[in-house]
Amino acid sequence: MTDAPRGDAPAGGRYGEAVFRPEQAGESERIDFGALAYDDITMARLRALGAGPGWRCLDVGAGTGTISRRLLQEAGVASVLAVDRDVRFLTERPAPGLDVLEADITAPDFAPGRFRLVHARFVLMHLPERDRLIATLAALVAPGGVLVLSDAVDLTNDRTPGTPYTGAMRAMWQGLRSSIGTDVSWVPAYPHLLRGAGLMPVAAEIHVPPLLPGSPLSSFWADTWERSRAAMLATGLIDDAGVDEAIGYLRSDECAALSAGMLTAWGWKPKP
Template identity: 80%
Template sequence: MSAAESGDAPHGGRYGESVFRPEQAGEDERIDFGALAYDDITMARLRALGVGPGWDCLDVGAGTGTVSRRLLEEAGVASVLAVDRDVRFLEARRIPGLRVLEADVTAPGSVPGRFRLVHARFVLMHLPERERLVCALAELVAPGGVLVLSDAVDLTNERTPATPYSAAMRAMWEGLRATIGTDVSWVPSCPHLLRDAGLVSVAAEVHVPPLLPGGPLSRFWADTWERSRAAMLATGLVDDAGVDAAVRYLGSDECAALSAGMLTAWGRRPEADSP
């Protein structure tokens, strides 16, 4: 998960500046809670796509670098270039084979070269011009390589039972949309965007890790709400008492809810690009 990968939102806010600031104490721990919930899923998909020895990899919005390091230590890839707008967490945990680049992927030409794997998780949902960026990331994939994109899908709807959790999640999505431009409504269209970008063998899957009292995903959402509390309150959908109630609900045996899911879509660049 990105520590600070973002572009301008409709109201000028940016991930890592308006909310989720990397200099705020505990931000790396919040990111790591999400990694504990999703890294095994991500790594299983990457291994199934053949990622392994000899691969040169690009990890966009690498956050604390958990996926980057696992690619090196477990998958045995040749190298990983980990990119983020703020690389303090990556530098603090650098290992052999891990290259670090501080860059904004929304800027053309910010990442040099081509890679057999290009991976970005929970990045595009926070960025404007997503269709352009999917095409830009696809251009970084070497012939025969794969682009793997993961973002959140909101599983709540008008029939979702009214609980402190569902109220907080609605307020969070609305607050982040207004503050930094976060939008997950487009995520189910990601496979089509990969096809439009010229990739083949496109497919997708959705995973929803369980919300368990004291579990990493529950702790991730509780920390996320605390750090986006002002944006949530500004929506008028919850008040301070409502956010506090949602945090308590996550930590209780009464919790019976679905987390946001993670949709992962992938596609392969043909071995020989068309002239």
């Protein structure tokens, strides 16, 4: 059951629903473009951590359910509980062993059980209560289990070449922070936060996928900029022509840029 947004929700709505609306045409395709860019990396890490037969898993912010289904079909886990604020894309694609729960993970009573694997990707970066939420998710990990968190890392800085892509990314991050509360600046602190939640040992890695014309990742960023265009324009860092130029740049052979990275950190719940 989805709880109503609380008073600390940003003006853009919790989880960014005001910008990335599930009911908007093409939103499931945008999510799947991101999945095509990152799912292989995520699955390689989860399997390296041991995800397999007998594991009961929780997939937080499951989106269209690509990782949930691959855990079942490729890793052979026992079950996956896929959680999201809006489950329309999950219920459209049922699978054996896949249970679906519509819920707000920020709700005080969010406690769906204990799991050998708790996984959340591109979720916490949109929420302000990150310290509390990491503690909440850590509490859902069974002894001997693992919490795996992935979020974006902004790789632009003052020395990054001034390309149309760089300008659009800077405007996007600032616009999303102002409108829906997205903040990726703290993501490198994941290992420290996991340790603070009582997990050990902890480790982390970063993956930066290539930006290639016509690639799923390029399509993901183009669609993301279209949906967040108003927030980007409100920063004053870019205008409509600049957004259009950046989208064209992604589709051209001139594109030479680093995508935002995906940092993945994990920590183990000690056995008694």
